[in-house]
Amino acid sequence: MEMTYEFSKEDLAEIEKIKAKYPDKKSPVMPVLWLAQEKFGHVEPEVQQLVARTLDLPAAHVYGVVSFYTQYYGKKMGKYVLDVCTTTSCQLCGGYEILHYIEDKLGIKAGETTKDGLFSIQSVECLGACGYAPMMQITNGVYCNHLTKEKVDTIIDGLRAGRMPEFESIPMPQHLDESTNKIG
Amino acid sequence: MAIDWRNYKPLLIPGIPNLHKIEVFEKNGGYEQLKKTLKSLTPEAVVNEVKAANIRGRGGAGFNAGLKWSFMPKPDGGPRYIAANGDESEPGTFKDRKIFEYNPHLFIEGAIIAGFAMHITAVYVYIRGEYKSWIDMMQKAIDDAYAKGYLGKNILGSGFDLDMYVHSGAGAYICGEESSLMESLEGKRGYPRVKPPFPAQKGLWGRPTTINNIETLANVPLVIKNGADWYKSIGAPTHPGPVLYGISGHVNRPGVYEYPTGMSIMELINDVCGGMRGGKKVKAVIPGGSSTPPLRGDQLEGVCMDADSLRTAGSMMGTAGMIVMDEDTDMVDALWRISHFYHHESCGQCTPCRDGTGFLEKTLIKIRDGEGEMRDLDLLLDLCTQMEGRTICALADAAAWPVRYTVTRFREDFEKRVKNTVFALA
Numbered sequence: 001m002e003m004t005y006e007f008s009k010e011d012l013a014e015i016e017k018i019k020a021k022y023p024d025k026k027s028p029v030m031p032v033l034w035l036a037q038e039k040f041g042h043v044e045p046e047v048q049q050l051v052a053r054t055l056d057l058p059a060a061h062v063y064g065v066v067s068f069y070t071q072y073y074g075k076k077m078g079k080y081v082l083d084v085c086t087t088t089s090c091q092l093c094g095g096y097e098i099l100h101y102i103e104d105k106l107g108i109k110a111g112e113t114t115k116d117g118l119f120s121i122q123s124v125e126c127l128g129a130c131g132y133a134p135m136m137q138i139t140n141g142v143y144c145n146h147l148t149k150e151k152v153d154t155i156i157d158g159l160r161a162g163r164m165p166e167f168e169s170i171p172m173p174q175h176l177d178e179s180t181n182k183i184g
Numbered sequence: 185m186a187i188d189w190r191n192y193k194p195l196l197i198p199g200i201p202n203l204h205k206i207e208v209f210e211k212n213g214g215y216e217q218l219k220k221t222l223k224s225l226t227p228e229a230v231v232n233e234v235k236a237a238n239i240r241g242r243g244g245a246g247f248n249a250g251l252k253w254s255f256m257p258k259p260d261g262g263p264r265y266i267a268a269n270g271d272e273s274e275p276g277t278f279k280d281r282k283i284f285e286y287n288p289h290l291f292i293e294g295a296i297i298a299g300f301a302m303h304i305t306a307v308y309v310y311i312r313g314e315y316k317s318w319i320d321m322m323q324k325a326i327d328d329a330y331a332k333g334y335l336g337k338n339i340l341g342s343g344f345d346l347d348m349y350v351h352s353g354a355g356a357y358i359c360g361e362e363s364s365l366m367e368s369l370e371g372k373r374g375y376p377r378v379k380p381p382f383p384a385q386k387g388l389w390g391r392p393t394t395i396n397n398i399e400t401l402a403n404v405p406l407v408i409k410n411g412a413d414w415y416k417s418i419g420a421p422t423h424p425g426p427v428l429y430g431i432s433g434h435v436n437r438p439g440v441y442e443y444p445t446g447m448s449i450m451e452l453i454n455d456v457c458g459g460m461r462g463g464k465k466v467k468a469v470i471p472g473g474s475s476t477p478p479l480r481g482d483q484l485e486g487v488c489m490d491a492d493s494l495r496t497a498g499s500m501m502g503t504a505g506m507i508v509m510d511e512d513t514d515m516v517d518a519l520w521r522i523s524h525f526y527h528h529e530s531c532g533q534c535t536p537c538r539d540g541t542g543f544l545e546k547t548l549i550k551i552r553d554g555e556g557e558m559r560d561l562d563l564l565l566d567l568c569t570q571m572e573g574r575t576i577c578a579l580a581d582a583a584a585w586p587v588r589y590t591v592t593r594f595r596e597d598f599e600k601r602v603k604n605t606v607f608a609l610a
C-alpha cells in the first residue's frame with residue numbers, strides 16, 4: 001500500500017517558526033528534515049518530496065542534503081538504531097568487541113536490520129564521548145557510555161520492553177566530592 | 185615551566201551545582217560582564233582587550249580570537265553573523281559538550297559580548313546533530329536568556345539587538361571546518377569553500393561572518409572581568425588561559441579536566457588521570473585530536489600542552505583532546521582506524537584528498553592484513569606529500585599528518601608487519 005506523507009497543522013506552524021530563523025528559503029532544509037525524520041522515522045524519497053514541496057525547493061536539492069549527512073535515514077531503519085562508535089579512543093577501549101558482541105547477539109552485521117524491524121546496527125565515527133568509551137548512541141538520541149557486555153544485555157532487554165535508557169550526566173572528575181561522588 | 189595546577193580553581197566550568205540554570209549563574213556573577221560591556225565599553229575597546237589577552241582559538245588552529253574579530257569590516261547597516269562552532273567531531277574531542285551541559289550561559293554571555301564587539305545581528309550556534317541531548321540543553325539556556333532580556337531587541341536597554349539560534353548538524357565531520365559549516369547552515373551539502381574570500385568579507389549568506397569555537401567564546405567574559413594582563417598570567421605565556429583537556433584512551437581516569445594551558449603531558453597522565461591502566465607504559469600520545477601528530481612515549485619528557493612546547497616536540501595543540509595509548513597498542517591498527525575516519529569524512533571535492541585518503545586507507549589495510557611490502561611505507565609517505573597543502577580545506581592535511589608521523593615515529597611496528605607478510609619468503 002502506498003503511504004502518503006503529510007505535515008499536520010502543528011508541524012506547519014513549527015516549520016514557519018524554523019523559517020523565521022533564517023534569511024532565505026534554502027537554509028531551513030536541515031531542521032525541517034530533522035522534524036520530518038522525527039515524525040516519520042526516516043526521510044525516504046517520498047518524505048524528501050514532501051519537504052521539497054513544503055519549502056518550495058527542488059527535490060534534487062533535498063536529496064543532495066539527505067545523502068550528504070549520515071544521520072538522515074534515506075531508507076527505513078529499525079525502530080532502534082544502535083550506533084556503536086569504533087573510532088580511535090573507542091577502538092582502544094574495546095569498541096569493536098562491543099560491536100561484534102551486539103552483532104552476534106542480534107544475529108545481524110553492522111549496516112543490517114533485524115527481520116522483526118526492531119534493531120539496526122551501525123559502526124559509526126567518533127561521537128564525542130571518547131573519555132567514556134566504549135559507547136553507542138541509540139537512534140540519534142541517548143548516549144550509552146562505558147559499555148560492557150552486561151550493560152549491553154540490559155540495554156537491549158530494556159529496548160525490547162520499550163524502555164529507552166536515560167540520559168547520563170558525566171561530571172568532570174575534578175568536581176566530584178570523593179565521599180558523595182556528586183558535584184560540590 | 186611548572187604550573188601550580190593542584191591549587192587551580194576552574195574558571196570555565198567551576199563545578200558549582202546547577203550552574204546551568206540561569207538564576208544560579210546570575211547569583212554567581214553571571215551576565216555581569218555583559219552589563220559592564222554594554223554600560224561602559226565601546227566595541228573597539230572589547231576587541232582590543234580580547235586581542236591583548238591572546239585567547240587562542242580552541243577549535244584547533246589556535247588563532248588569536250581578538251585579532252580575528254578585528255578583520256571584520258566596518259558595519260554597513262546590513263546583517264553580520266557569528267557562527268559558533270560546536271561541531272566537535274575531531275576524534276578525541278569531547279569538551280564543548282561540557283560547556284553546553286554545565287555552563288551554557290558563560291558561552292552565551294561571551295557570544296553576546298563578541299556580538300556587541302563586532303556589531304553582529306545574529307549568532308548561529310552550530311552543534312553536531314548527534315549531540316541531541318546537549319542541543320536541547322543549549323536551546324533551553326538560550327530561551328531563558330531571551331526571557332531575561334539578555335538576547336533579542338534592545339538588550340538591557342542598551343539599544344543593541346542580537347538574536348541567537350541553534351542549528352543542528354546531521355552527521356558530517358567536515359562541517360566543523362568553518363566554510364563547510366557555513367554551507368551547512370545555508371541548507372546545503374557541506375562542501376568547504378575556496379578562500380579567499382574570507383568569512384569576514386563574505387561569510388554566511390554573503391555577509392561578514394566570524395567563526396569561533398564554543399570554548400573560545402566562553403573565555404571572553406573572563407577577559408572582560410579581569411583584564412588581558414590577568415588572563416595572560418594563566419598558563420603558558422604565549423598560549424595563555426584555562427583549557428578543557430579531554431583525555432581518553434588507556435588512562436585510569438579519563439574525562440574532561442579544566443587546567444591552565446601548558447600542563448605537562450606526563451603530569452596529566454600520571455597525576456591528573458591516575459596513571460596508565462594496569463600500570464602499563466605509555467607507547468604513544470596524540471595531543472590534540474586525531475589529526476595532530478602522535479608523540480612517542482619516550483619523547484614526552486618535559487613536553488607541555490601549549491603551542492610552542494608541542495611544536496618543539498613535533499606536534500600541535502589542536503583541540504587538546506589527548507588520546508593515550510599503552511605499550512600493547514598496535515600502531516598499524518590504530519593508524520588504519522584514523523585513516524579510515526578521514527577517508528570516510530572527506531567531502532570528495534579535491535582529488536588529492538578524495539583519492540589520497542582512499543589510497544592511504546587501502547595501503548594500511550594491506551599492511552594490517554599481512555600483505556604489505558617494505559615499499560608500501562615509502563608509498564604512504566609519498567602519498568602524504570602529495571596531499572599536504574594542495575586542497576581546498578585542511579582535511580587532507582589532517583589525514584596526512586597522522587600517517588606521516590606514525591609511520592616515521594613508530595616505524596618498527598610497520599616494519600615488523602611488513603617483514604612478516606605473506607610475501608616474506610619471496
Ligand SMILES: Cc1cc2nc3c(=O)[nH]c(=O)nc-3n(C[C@H](O)[C@H](O)[C@H](O)COP(=O)(O)O)c2cc1C
Nearest residue numbers: 241242243269271272273360361362396397400578
Ligand atoms: C576538517 C576540519 C574540521 C574542523 N572541525 C572543527 C570542529 O569540530 N570544531 C571547531 O571548533 N573547529 C573545527 N575546525 C576548525 C575551524 O575551521 C575553525 O578554525 C574554528 O572553528 C575557529 O574557531 P577558533 O578560532 O575559536 O578555534 C575544523 C577544521 C577543519 C579543517
Ligand code: SF4
Nearest residue numbers: 531533534537575577
Ligand atoms: S580537502 Fe578534502 S574535505 Fe576539504 S574540500 Fe577538499 S576533498 Fe573536501
Ligand code: FES
Nearest residue numbers: 085090127129130
Ligand atoms: S572515539 Fe568513540 S566517542 Fe570519540
